Amino acid sequence: MREFRYFTCTVLIGFGFFYLLRSIDFTLFQPYYSWETLSILLGLAFLLQSRFGGQADFLLPGVIFTGYGIHQYIAGKLEYWPGEQVVIFLLIGLGFLLIYLKKGIGKGTAILFILISALLIFYEQIFDFLGVSNYTEIVSVYWPVALILTGLFILYKKK
Secondary structure (H helix, E strand, O other): OOOOHHHHHHHHHHHHHHHHHHHOOOHHHHHHOOHHHHHHHHHHHHHHHHHHHOOHHHHHHHHHHHHHHHHHHHHOOOOOOOOHHHHHHHHHHHHHHHHHHHHOOOHHHHHHHHHHHHHHHHHHHHHHHHOOOOHHHHHHHHHHHHHHHHHHHHHHOOO
């Protein structure tokens, strides 16, 4: 049975500092007393467990928690920052890409999720290039169906 020493220590130390600084009202970190910071701390705990504990499976939740916390900080400050659904697909893709680099599995999944996030980021430009004028209706109606069909295809595809 593997130990979760790095994960546990990082969570306890990180959350301990977070709540200590919050309780003494340390003004330098006042803007960071939020759930976004806790999400980043939790993600870093997963990433440290993956790196030093030798558990590559912790990369995916580490990337998702850390990335989503960072996204929440940036989203309110940059007008052109992509929406949450794009970031979730991108973070899952990046997580699987790191797993592929470490373990050699998950390359196809990584490429698929990164491709979906790129399509979500640039769908307006793609439809403008293709000459489709009413793209919002097309995306809202057919996008969920395309995701479902792609998932079913991958599920039942024979190797």
